[in-house]
Amino acid sequence: MTQDTELTFDVRREAEERARELIRCGFQEADELAESLVDEFEEEGLTEEDAEEIVAPLWRERLAEQASWPETTDVDRLEEAFDALEDQGVVAAMDFTCCASCGYAEIGGEADDDSRGFVFFHQQDTESAAAGHGLMLRYGGFRADGESKESAERRTVEIGREVVAALEAAGLTVEWDGSPAKAICVTPLTWLNRLPE
Template sequence: MGIYEDLLKATGDPDGLGGIRERILAWMLPGFMDRAEVIEAATEYVEGRELLTGPQVEQLVDELWRQRLDEQKDWPERTDADKVAAAFAELDAAGIVARMNFTCCQTCGSTEIDDERPADRPSTGYVFFHSQDGERLADNPAHLFLAYGAFDIPEPEWLDGVTAIGNQVAAVLRAHDLPVTWNGSSDQRIQVGPLNWQRRLPTARQNS
């Protein structure tokens, strides 16, 4: 019997415990938070619910973390998550500031992305997805919705500049064998998916 089954027996609240488990997986499966960050988020989530203690939360996170590490052993060498990371790295090197899991929402991301511009080379535009989009990567299949834009373009040419950035982003994603849906309009985010999102947990990436 695992930790979850033990806690289920102890609490007698399958709905409450199941909800906590789903929240933990939503933080963990996208692969951007380390173990300590997941424990911190889960501990804050259960505060005031009087269902689990801090040590019980940590035990549950540890069990789910170990299960995910075991699953990773059977993953292909290059996953969809690896393809997205490679595409973002290529875009970033080409002068499009590319950030994954960036800020809490699109409004904050669009405001703060200018601060990410490197000082040693020019940047023509940007692309990112925010942490709310990142949490949805726990779904299977998963879909990403990418925000993008242009830097330093005067108003008359701005829309054309944004569209050009969108075309460049879409082309690089497709070159990395990723499914892209976009109508070519500057007012629509670029959709990437369906994806089988398998991003290795931070400890596994650090040790590899």
């Protein structure tokens, strides 16, 4: 076996593992998943065709698994809570941006004139939840011009309480100490997110 073949085998194995992780997350279409793999492994020689060949059987495998899932999953409950929060004037975004910094920077762009606050989890949070580590939620109030830091913190705590109430009403278990500086953790959480249709 040549070194090139060994490298291709290793890259393929890594790409398959990464594809499984992204499929477990459940937010990307099959073609988006293939694009993500190419973005990550193109320098190692992975082509678009390779990526599609990797994704297709894993996608079918996941669809088959979904047939045995309960009618309502924890992710369905999470979505129910986020929908309820949206109805209450809280911007609620799932799998939003790559990281917390980008999420905080961009969440205001999702707000309407009457939005009071926000809650989101980002792509790294999704991957952590899909790996069985619970889900961290970032939240806060939209700060008004000239508003004091203390007032903004009170508003953030109010939004945090609304988020916790919506999650618990949907049947999820939450850990949060009431501090505006602490993320809300949904745990235990069984991450079963159905693939996009």
